[in-house]
Amino acid sequence: MWNNKRKRKTSGKTEHQKLVATLDKWFSKYIRLRDSFVSNGELFFRCISCGKIKSYDEADCGHYINRGHMSTRFDEDNCHAQCKFCNRFDEGNIYNYRERLINKIGLSRVLLLEAKKNQTCKLSDFELKALIEHYRDEVKKLEKRKV
Secondary structure, X not given: OHHHHHHHHHOOOOHHHXXXXXXXXXXXXXXXXXXXXXXXXXXXXXXXXXXXEEEHHHEEEEEOOOOOOHHHHOOOOOEEEEEHHHHHHOHHHHXXXXXXXXXXXXXXXXXXXXXXXXXXXXXXHHHHHHHHHHHHHHHHHHHHHHO
8 A cells, every 4th residue: 555655656747637737727717718719810909907918828727716715716807817927926916817807707706806816616527527628628619719
């Protein structure tokens, strides 16, 4: 039994962690595509924080409430296309993010998000697999429409 535990620890991520990472990938791509638009045959987006229009290649999936809160991590209201600078180097440019988020989804939904972050949420492997399938399908639909 010791060897099995030791193997699991040294082999890296658990199956659950791998599912979360896979869902992160598909969910992020969905958010970036959802918030993008086509101009002259190329994809662009408007950063939720700074408002600048940038190439799709410069988009991150920016979380208003950080990813550490599982209750909002995969909430579509919580996630929007954000430029890499705001997301990675300006701590999310959170003040401007909140202002633009209120304009986009309304104050009541922002307040619900802020309250939801304190809820406990543990997704099962079954739920993660279902969400992966859902967002993979959504990405394929958006790619057909936009790319």
